[in-house]
Amino acid sequence: MSVLTKAIVENSVVVSAIESKDIVNRAIKVHSLSPVAAAAMGRALTMAALMGKEFKNKNDYLTVIIDGNGPLGKITVCADGAGHVKGDIVNPVAETVVKPDGHLDVGGAVGKDGTLTVIKDIGLKQPYVGTSRLVSGEIAQDFAYYFADSEQQPCGVTLGVGLNRKRCKSAGGVWVQILPNCPEDILNRVETIMYAMDEMSYQFDGSTAEQVIRRFFGEFDLNFTESVDVSYKCNCNKRKINRIVRSLGKEEAMSIVEEMGQIEVCCHFCGKKYIYDREETEKLFR
Ligand SMILES: [Zn+2]
Numbered sequence: 001m002s003v004l005t006k007a008i009v010e011n012s013v014v015v016s017a018i019e020s021k022d023i024v025n026r027a028i029k030v031h032s033l034s035p036v037a038a039a040a041m042g043r044a045l046t047m048a049a050l051m052g053k054e055f056k057n058k059n060d061y062l063t064v065i066i067d068g069n070g071p072l073g074k075i076t077v078c079a080d081g082a083g084h085v086k087g088d089i090v091n092p093v094a095e096t097v098v099k100p101d102g103h104l105d106v107g108g109a110v111g112k113d114g115t116l117t118v119i120k121d122i123g124l125k126q127p128y129v130g131t132s133r134l135v136s137g138e139i140a141q142d143f144a145y146y147f148a149d150s151e152q153q154p155c156g157v158t159l160g161v162g163l164n165r166k167r168c169k170s171a172g173g174v175w176v177q178i179l180p181n182c183p184e185d186i187l188n189r190v191e192t193i194m195y196a197m198d199e200m201s202y203q204f205d206g207s208t209a210e211q212v213i214r215r216f217f218g219e220f221d222l223n224f225t226e227s228v229d230v231s232y233k234c235n236c237n238k239r240k241i242n243r244i245v246r247s248l249g250k251e252e253a254m255s256i257v258e259e260m261g262q263i264e265v266c267c268h269f270c271g272k273k274y275i276y277d278r279e280e281t282e283k284l285f286r
Pocket residue numbers: 234235236267268269270271272
């Protein structure tokens with residue numbers, strides 16, 4: 001289980017942090033991710049978890065699409081207001097390239113010739129849609145730029161995924177949001193700390209989100225407001241898949257059954273298989 005913790009710094013900065021190793025390992029298992037895919041998707045899922053905590057209601061829903069035209073293809077991550085995240089990636093086995101400094105080339109694999117799009121559905125008539133261009137494909141920088149550009153929200157984002165062969169050994173992220181009333185001196189000190197926030201996967205190795213917040217912001221007056229569990233969990237169900245199969249139309253659906261013996265629908269987000277034999281397919285169109 002991953003734990004997300006939130007604290008208010010000096011009544012003028014909101015710091016959210018999450019230790020996300022379990023989420024990343026679940027994604028690696030579901031999608032058989034290559035190391036660079038695990039790093040990219042892990043960072044995106046970590047940020048989705050932090051953003052999902054902003055929601056007031058359990059059913060509020062967030063989708064982030066990162067489309068940088070790189071070898072990984074489009075990355076989609078989702079979060080709800082109840083502490084669940086999930087993700088999908090077009091090419092989970094993209095080749096892993098290591099940069100001369102020893103880090104995985106996540107930016108090169110994601111690509112930066114494209115956009116980051118955020119869709120927030122909070123039960124209004126129309127969902128909120130915001131989009132910005134990608135700046136590096138390294139994910140954290142791209143989110144920070146998105147918030148500044150599309151939501152006029154100055155903030156800092158750091159995300160890290162540490163891997164050991166095909167497993168995630170530590171992962172986490174910190175999101176620092178500056179409130180409008182933040183005094184100049186606090187802002188300057190927080191910015192200095194944010195510049196020093198590096199190698200996030202090491203910071204979360206053996207440390208909880210609260211410990212990481214205390215490590216960086218311990219010099220301030222901290223008010224811890226929340227600590228919640230977040231996990232990788234898909235919300236697919238038979239009813240939703242029924243709708244997809246019905247959308248094929250009776251003729252198309254029955255011709256698949258003729259040819260293949262059954263209809264098999266596999267959920268992209270969790271890998272769960274839904275099987276429709278002849279009888280069940282006919283029932284859908286009755
Ligand atoms: Zn699913």
